Amino acid sequence: MDIHGHVTNRHHQLAAVDPEIASLVRAEELLQHDTLRLIPSENYVSAAVLEATGTVLTNKYSEGYPGRRYYEGQQNVDPIEIIARERAQSLFGVDHANVQPYSGSPANLAVYLAFAKPGDTVLGMSLPMGGHLTHGWGVSATGTWFRGVRYGVRADTGRTDLDEVRDLALRERPRIIFCGGTAVPRTVDFAGFASIAREVDATLVADVSHIAGLIAGGVHPSPVDHVDVVSTTTHKTLRGPRGAMLLCGREHAKAIDKAVFPGLQGGPHNHTTAAIAVALREAATDDFRTYARQVVANARRLGEELAARDFDLVSGGTDTHLLLIDLSRRGVAGKPAAKALDRAGIVVNHNTVPFDRRSPFDPSGIRIGTPALTSRGLTEEHMALVARWIDRVVSDVAAGSEGGVATVRAEVRELLAGYPAPGLPV
Numbered sequence: 001m002d003i004h005g006h007v008t009n010r011h012h013q014l015a016a017v018d019p020e021i022a023s024l025v026r027a028e029e030l031l032q033h034d035t036l037r038l039i040p041s042e043n044y045v046s047a048a049v050l051e052a053t054g055t056v057l058t059n060k061y062s063e064g065y066p067g068r069r070y071y072e073g074q075q076n077v078d079p080i081e082i083i084a085r086e087r088a089q090s091l092f093g094v095d096h097a098n099v100q101p102y103s104g105s106p107a108n109l110a111v112y113l114a115f116a117k118p119g120d121t122v123l124g125m126s127l128p129m130g131g132h133l134t135h136g137w138g139v140s141a142t143g144t145w146f147r148g149v150r151y152g153v154r155a156d157t158g159r160t161d162l163d164e165v166r167d168l169a170l171r172e173r174p175r176i177i178f179c180g181g182t183a184v185p186r187t188v189d190f191a192g193f194a195s196i197a198r199e200v201d202a203t204l205v206a207d208v209s210h211i212a213g214l215i216a217g218g219v220h221p222s223p224v225d226h227v228d229v230v231s232t233t234t235h236k237t238l239r240g241p242r243g244a245m246l247l248c249g250r251e252h253a254k255a256i257d258k259a260v261f262p263g264l265q266g267g268p269h270n271h272t273t274a275a276i277a278v279a280l281r282e283a284a285t286d287d288f289r290t291y292a293r294q295v296v297a298n299a300r301r302l303g304e305e306l307a308a309r310d311f312d313l314v315s316g317g318t319d320t321h322l323l324l325i326d327l328s329r330r331g332v333a334g335k336p337a338a339k340a341l342d343r344a345g346i347v348v349n350h351n352t353v354p355f356d357r358r359s360p361f362d363p364s365g366i367r368i369g370t371p372a373l374t375s376r377g378l379t380e381e382h383m384a385l386v387a388r389w390i391d392r393v394v395s396d397v398a399a400g401s402e403g404g405v406a407t408v409r410a411e412v413r414e415l416l417a418g419y420p421a422p423g424l425p426v
């Protein structure tokens with residue numbers, strides 16, 4: 001590791017054993033270095049988090065929980081999991097944390113197992129409106145084994161209308177209500193959802209996967225005092241490894257733990273648990289609070305710059321790290337725009353927008369976010385440039401031209417050369 005904490009001379013063993021994979025990993029490092037990564041669910045983990053995921057902890061089986069395992073040899077794994085749990089509890093202010101879910105979908109499945117029976121009704125945000133597959137969407141196991149009913153956003157505001165959610169909840173009597181989603185640019189009103197859940201006696205789950213880092217950093221309200229369970233991945237704004245956590249009060253701890261193991265999973269991924277612990281330690285620092293503030297400040301400024309260039313932002317802007325852009329009035333669909341941006345070194349994903357008239361496979365929008373570029377040190381002063389690049393490429397695609405792609409790609413690379421990414425070799 002060099003003096004800046006950037007890892008150097010990596011992968012020599014991998015290159016010797018499997019040059020094909022080693023060269024693809026190296027190519028991915030270069031790609032992540034040279035491109036402006038705007039997918040809002042992605043980030044750069046620190047060198048320390050990356051190192052923890054690549055440790056011998058991957059060799060160990062540990063079914064059960066600290067002090068109650070089904071395999072011996074847990075002298076080091078038990079304290080690691082205890083530390084991870086305690087750090088999560090302290091950072092989010094909860095009684096209990098389960099750090100074993102493999103990722104967000106298994107974490108949410110565990111919630112179903114803990115609180116519902118097959119066939120029960122679950123109320124969640126519709127996937128094309130910004131929800132997640134596991135909030136009861138039809139093609140997911142959660143929409144197959146449970147009866148999914150959905151709320152969305154209002155056409156005029158692009159925001160969820162809690163009066164509509166309440167009407168739906170009173171009519172459908174869900175066993176579980178999910179709030180939060182994957183394309184929600186605005187603050188989630190956890191207290192409002194809680195009052196609805198209480199009225200219909202439903203278990204309320206906040207899926208804060210996208211905003212966990214913003215909550216930890218104090219720039220989004222916390223759901224902890226309002227909901228029964230908080231479900232979150234650890235690899236988005238929280239800047240940890242790919243994993244997940246379930247957080248709850250002590251009254252639900254047993255049900256959650258039992259649902260994760262033995263209900264749903266086998267042995268926890270101990271290397272991931274260790275990396276989650278490291279990320280939680282980092283997230284408890286003042287630096288991380290500054291980072292979270294900057295993520296939101298960057299997203300707001302980027303939204304303003306894009307709106308000034310005639311981009312139609314769902315809900316008119318953002319309170320978070322994320323912007324959802326309807327490209328309809330720019331005369332281009334989301335997928336060709338995303339592909340052209342990718343060729344220009346700007347990585348986004350195509351996304352449905354509320355009331356999309358196009359298919360989910362070829363939707364009208366793109367979804368962008370600022371967690372990764374903020375991890376590289378970009379600030380508000382760079383957002384006009386980013387918006388200009390996006391505008392240039394999207395305008396070109398709409399005109400059937402590739403004119404700006406090469407120029408933008410070169411400019412992106414030049415800017416990023418001055419902002420090394422955490423965890424990547426220089």
Ligand code: DSN
Pocket residue numbers: 041104132182
């Ligand atoms: N794939 C995640 C996202 O991009 O938001 C959700 O699971």
